[in-house]
Amino acid sequence: MSRLATRLVAVLVPVALLAPAAARAEKVVTEDAVGDAVTLVDEAVDLDEAVPAPDHEATDVIRTAVAHGAKRLRVGVAFRALERDPFQFIVIRVRTPQGNYELLVERLGGKPITSIDRGPRTVGCDGLGAKVDLRADTVTASLPTSCLDAPRWVQIGAGVVSVSGQQANPELVAAYADDAHRDGAIRDNIATGPKVRRG
Template sequence: MRLRTLTAGLTLLGTALAVSPAPAQAAVQGHGDARHDVVRDDAGTDRPAPDNRTADIRRLRVNHTGTALSTTLVLDTIAKDHWGVIWQVKTPEQGRWTVQVLKFGQTKDFTLHHRGKTVACADMTKQVTRSTGTVHVVVPRSCLDDPAWVRVGGGAFASSSDGMKQYADDARLDGEVHQAGLVLGPRLAAG
């Protein structure tokens, strides 16, 4: 099932999308996402799920400063349980990194992954504001090996408590998700 792979396996870094090199842009980038474009895994086939609000991304904001990468996803609603947000970060030297914030039952996870392994990053912070549907993460650039630029994609997912219904949204796609990973934005140089 494609969504099951996305929700359970985004910490395994997907195949990089082929993109021609481009110069890095300013350090801040915002991206609005279409409303009601969530998809549901229905027996291995992605189906539109426009009524789902718990995985529906409204905005992605990325700020790459001289000291940190700050990323924010704004969702229509944050579920009480069984949800997660994921950012994939591509850097020039080290490839893809994954930052995830998850809540499934008693399990809460806030981690940085690189090449399939958890990376220790003591100064990484997160803030979840349920009233505004906002999940904000700050990752020190030193934890990403001080990249000259980054490209960032954001995704959200939610599931029923039994895991039988799974929903996902990619901030940079309308009404679909890719099994290979999140769609990345433009290069952002450290500002």
């Protein structure tokens, strides 16, 4: 070993030992079927009347990634192709041992708007936010685990609804939806994935 390498090792080993351990988070990634978005047509309002809309890429969830750390929970939702100027709502269901929460990300143009509810009441949560990455076609929501009473584990579900109009007929709008943990089906309750324990 050269003198330079020996000196580098002599300096770096003590520094590495003194550095604080990195905060770890358990991360779970679940895949969703590609092309399983649905739409309600004409005057249909019953979810059972939804029909497949495999070409609607902006609503089609393909992957959900959950990172549950000691202090922060991050949920990334990946799509086939996000719209730049959307009218889109992403509802993230968070199931914990203490109860259920609903995290809402509204994409109405500009910066996404976030809020979190527990049952009928809105929860105050400093540090709650969401980021949109159009290059990666992902929306990532993040919040302190203290807003959820620091749960030992979480189960996450994601449901997406997008509304789009037709340029030829602006009065005609269509609603598209996808459940990240169901294959081509939409129900009143969003399905959740596996338990993700706190890292």
